[in-house]
Amino acid sequence: MEQTTTATKTGNIFDWQVLSRLMAYVRPYRRVFYFLIFLTVATAALGTLRPFLIQKMVDVSIDQGDMTGVNRMFIWLIVLLVGHTLVSYLQTYYGGWLGQYIVRDIRVDLYKHILDLRLKFFDRTPIGVLVTRNISDVETLSDVFSEGLAAMIGDILQLVFIIAFMFYIDWRLTLVSLSVIPPLLFSTYVFKEKVKKSFQEVRTAVASLNSFVQEHLTGMSVVQIFNNEAREQQKFEKINQEHTRANIRSVLYYSVYYPVAEVLGAVGIGLLVWYAAQGQIEGTITKGALIAFILYNSLFFRPIRQIADRFNTLQLGLVSTERLLKLLDSKELIADNGTFLPTTLRGDVRFDHVWFAYNEENYVLKDINFEVKAGQTIAFVGATGAGKTSIINLLSRFYDINKGSISIDGHDLHEYDLKALRQQIGVVLQDVFLFAGSIADNITLGNKDITEEQIWEAAELVGARRFIERLPGGLHYQVMERGATLSVGQRQLISFVRAMVYQPRIIILDEATSSVDSETEELIQEAIDKLMEGRTSLVIAHRLSTIQKADRIIVLDRGEIQESGTHEELLRRGGFYAQLYQMQYVNE
Numbered sequence: 001m002e003q004t005t006t007a008t009k010t011g012n013i014f015d016w017q018v019l020s021r022l023m024a025y026v027r028p029y030r031r032v033f034y035f036l037i038f039l040t041v042a043t044a045a046l047g048t049l050r051p052f053l054i055q056k057m058v059d060v061s062i063d064q065g066d067m068t069g070v071n072r073m074f075i076w077l078i079v080l081l082v083g084h085t086l087v088s089y090l091q092t093y094y095g096g097w098l099g100q101y102i103v104r105d106i107r108v109d110l111y112k113h114i115l116d117l118r119l120k121f122f123d124r125t126p127i128g129v130l131v132t133r134n135i136s137d138v139e140t141l142s143d144v145f146s147e148g149l150a151a152m153i154g155d156i157l158q159l160v161f162i163i164a165f166m167f168y169i170d171w172r173l174t175l176v177s178l179s180v181i182p183p184l185l186f187s188t189y190v191f192k193e194k195v196k197k198s199f200q201e202v203r204t205a206v207a208s209l210n211s212f213v214q215e216h217l218t219g220m221s222v223v224q225i226f227n228n229e230a231r232e233q234q235k236f237e238k239i240n241q242e243h244t245r246a247n248i249r250s251v252l253y254y255s256v257y258y259p260v261a262e263v264l265g266a267v268g269i270g271l272l273v274w275y276a277a278q279g280q281i282e283g284t285i286t287k288g289a290l291i292a293f294i295l296y297n298s299l300f301f302r303p304i305r306q307i308a309d310r311f312n313t314l315q316l317g318l319v320s321t322e323r324l325l326k327l328l329d330s331k332e333l334i335a336d337n338g339t340f341l342p343t344t345l346r347g348d349v350r351f352d353h354v355w356f357a358y359n360e361e362n363y364v365l366k367d368i369n370f371e372v373k374a375g376q377t378i379a380f381v382g383a384t385g386a387g388k389t390s391i392i393n394l395l396s397r398f399y400d401i402n403k404g405s406i407s408i409d410g411h412d413l414h415e416y417d418l419k420a421l422r423q424q425i426g427v428v429l430q431d432v433f434l435f436a437g438s439i440a441d442n443i444t445l446g447n448k449d450i451t452e453e454q455i456w457e458a459a460e461l462v463g464a465r466r467f468i469e470r471l472p473g474g475l476h477y478q479v480m481e482r483g484a485t486l487s488v489g490q491r492q493l494i495s496f497v498r499a500m501v502y503q504p505r506i507i508i509l510d511e512a513t514s515s516v517d518s519e520t521e522e523l524i525q526e527a528i529d530k531l532m533e534g535r536t537s538l539v540i541a542h543r544l545s546t547i548q549k550a551d552r553i554i555v556l557d558r559g560e561i562q563e564s565g566t567h568e569e570l571l572r573r574g575g576f577y578a579q580l581y582q583m584q585y586v587n588e
Helices: 006-010 016-023 027-062 067-115 119-124 127-169 171-218 220-225 229-282 287-328 388-395 418-423 439-444 452-462 465-470 488-500 518-532 567-573 576-587
Strands: 349-357 363-372 377-382 403-408 425-428 506-510 536-540 552-557 560-565
Touching (some): 027 067, 027 127, 067 287, 127 287, 171 287, 363 552, 377 388, 388 506, 439 452, 452 465, 452 488, 488 518
Parallel strands (some): 377 552
Antiparallel strands (some): 349 363
C-alpha cells in the first residue's frame, strides 16, 4: 500500500512546492501557456455577455418596438456565440495540447531516471508500482492542464464576471440570487473532501492491481504448474473488490452532491422569480432584468458545481506529481563520476579485501581477495547463497561495495566512466531475458552501429547461425515476450551472440549451462570456449565438469573464500571442492 502524501497529511489545499516544480515543465511552452490564460479569460468574459445583451434587447428594443434594434442585437448575439465557440475550441485544444506535451516530457524524464537507478532500488520496489508511476500517474497530469488548473481558473473568472454583471443590472436581485450560496458552498466543500479521499484510495488500489497483475502474469507458469489458479483468482478478486469499493464511494458522493446542487439552484431561481414578480407588479424590475437573472442563475450554479470536481482533478494531479517527484528525487542512482575512457582493456581484474552487503551489515561477501590476469579464466563454485553472483554483480557495478576495492588494469572501478566500463564487459546470465521484437533487435538492443554482417559473424563463431537461419525470417524472426517461442538452449545461444557482437575484453558467465540438456550443453560449451578465447573470463557453474580447464577455481561458502587452485590441486587437497566433485560424480 502506498503512503499518504504530504499534502494530504498536512491538510493543505495545495502543495505549492509541488505545483512550482510542475510549472517548471511549462517553461518550454510558456507562450502557449500565456495564450491559454488569455483564452481562459476571454471564454469567461464572452460566456457572461449573452444574458446582458438579451436584457438590453428586451428592455430597450422590444419594449420600444424598435425592430431595427432587435435585428442589430440579434446579429451581435450571433457574433458573440460564434466568437465564444471559437475561443472555447481554442482553449480546449491548447489546454489538451499543453497537457500532453508536458506528460510526454515528464514521462521521458521519469523513464530516463529509472534507467539510471541501481538494482538495489528494483530489489525492493514492485514493478507494478513503477508502471503505475510511469503511465497512470503521469497521464493524470494531463488533466491538471486540460480539466484542472486552467478550467478551474476559468470557472472562477466566470463567477466573478457573472456577479459583476448581476450587480450592474440590479443589486437587489443579485442578493436574492446569492442567498442560496452558503448551503451550496458548504455542500461543495463536503463533497470535495469526500471525493478527494476516495480518489486517493482509487490510486492506491490501481497501484496494487498493477503490481499483482504484472507479477502473476510474469509467473503464470508457476501458478499453473502448482494448480494454484483458484487461490490466485481469490486474491485478485479481493484486490479488485477494494478498487471497486473505492470507485463506488466516489460514485456515491457524486450521486448525492449533484442532485443537492440542482435543488439549491432551483430554489435560487424560485426565490428570484418570486421576488421579481413583486417588482414587476410594482414596476421596479424590468422583464429583461428577470430574464437576464434567470440565465445568469443557470450560468452561476454550473461553474460552482464544476469547481469542486475540477478541484479534485487538480488535487489528484498534484498527488500524482508528488509521487512522481519523489521517484525523480530518489538518490539511489548509480554513481557515475568516473572520467577514465579506455578504448580497450587488457583485462586484469583484482578484488582487494572486498566486503559487500545488500542490506546494511548483513554481509554476503566477506574479505574477498583474488586476482585474474588478462586472458585467464577463473571459476567460482559453492552452494546457493555462497556469494558467487554477488561477485559478478560488483564487477559490472550493478551494486557498489561497502569496503575494500575492485580494480581493472590497475584502475579502481569508480575511476571508469560507467558506460565505457560496461562496454568492455560481456555478461551471459542463466536466465536469459529476451524482449518482444526480432532476433536482431534482441542481439543489438537497438544499437544502430552493429550491422547484420557483424551479427552473422558472431552467430557463426558461437554456433548459433544454423538455428537462426532455420527460423522464419532469420534475424527478423519475431520473438515473443521473454523469448517464449524459443527453447532454453536457443535463448542461451542468442545471449552469447549478444555478448560477442560488442567484442568485450572481460566475459562473465553465470551458470550458462545449468538449465539445458546434455546435447545442448555440448553445443553451448563449444560456444563458451569460443567466447572465452583470448578474454578474461569469470565463470559460475554448478556442473563442475564445465570448469575443469579453468586457470583457477575459487570455492565460496557463506560469503568467504574457502579454497582456491586448479582442478587437480583442489582434488588432491580433499577439501570443499573435492567433496562437491565427489557428490556430483556419484549423482551422475
